[in-house]
Amino acid sequence: xxxxxxxxxxxxxLCSINNITPNKLAxxxxxxxxxxxxxxxxxxxxxxxxxxxxxxxxxxxxIKDFFNSPLxxxxxxxx
Numbered sequence: 001x002x003x004x005x006x007x008x009x010x011x012x013x014l015c016s017i018n019n020i021t022p023n024k025l026a027x028x029x030x031x032x033x034x035x036x037x038x039x040x041x042x043x044x045x046x047x048x049x050x051x052x053x054x055x056x057x058x059x060x061x062x063i064k065d066f067f068n069s070p071l072x073x074x075x076x077x078x079x
Contacts, residue, residue, distance in 0.1 A: 002078050006071040007047050008040050011055060013069070018059055029058035 015022050026036035031054055038044050039051065049063075056066050 001071075002042070004042050004045060004047060006069075006077070007052070008042050010066060010069050010071050011040060013071075014055075014059055014061075014066070025055065025058060029054045031055070 011025070012022065015025055018025075020028075022036065022040055023033065026033050029036075031039075031051060035044075035051070039047055052063060052066055056063050
């Protein structure tokens, strides 16, 4: 799995947990919809920490909680 795929899956997972659509999350976090859609659809090869921060702030979680998922543990990411 690519790192960007794990990021995308985690965002979708957090949307589900918080009962919010990805589009609503983009709107609430003030991330342009085109940027957010690119992030969700694995077209952003190196997601910025600032985008992750904005998502976490909107969901009222810490960045460590974003990465606290089996998607990021003991996982070797493809290059």
